[in-house]
Amino acid sequence: MGSPLTGYLIVAALLFSIGLAGALVRRNAIMVLIGIELMLNAANLNFIAFWRYSPHPEALTGVMFAIFSIAVAAAEAAVGLGLVIAIHRHTGTTDLDKMNRMKG
């Protein structure tokens, strides 16, 4: 545990696993989307931590990647929640175990 980076990487790995467990285990489609958001955020934490302890932080690569990743995650959340609302209007449920038909 010599490097301060180790702690951040462990936290990010835990956060990713919690998000993955939530995405795989929860029934509700909204909670699955939140789990995916947590996984994306864990990746962002890794980018920023590696950038902070890199030999050339003035290249800004990690921060730029994190900013673009946040933008893509926001777009993903908007489209995903729009899809959930459309499916709820169509089938009356957000329970993923009950969504077993591809053609309504």
Place this chain on the structure above:
Amino acid sequence: MFYLIAALTLGGALAAMTLKHLVHAALSVTVAFAGLALFFLNLDAQFAGFAQIIIYIGAVAILVVFAILLTRGSELPKDGVFSRTWFVGLPIAAGIFAVLGWAVIASSKALPSETAAPAVNVHDIGVALVGRYVLPLEIVALLLTAATIGAVMVALHEKERAK
């Protein structure tokens, strides 16, 4: 300081994934996002930290709460909040954490040690955004426009057909 923020973030995430009420879960995930923003500020990435606060706590959390209200998610499901196949999902997540943790611990000697805080301000980020990273910036702008229009189209579609 680090352990405090880590406990806040991981506790929020864990609560979000286990709480029964969807509204409670949305509030706990907001706590986790706030902890991540504190992490970014702690790592001298001020711009990313404030972007995290504005986008996640300001926009995504509100969006999630709206989606919960619109889909009547505040009612508790009768047959539990966890999927029937939870016994498959949990070992997969635990296995992934074991692999990631092993990789981090095994390579911890090769990781760089404490370095000086990088002197990067918003001016540098702005110059880089319209200089070296201008093509990704344009693509993200296009993606956000397409995603906004797409989300509205997807959410409107059913209502138009019902008329």
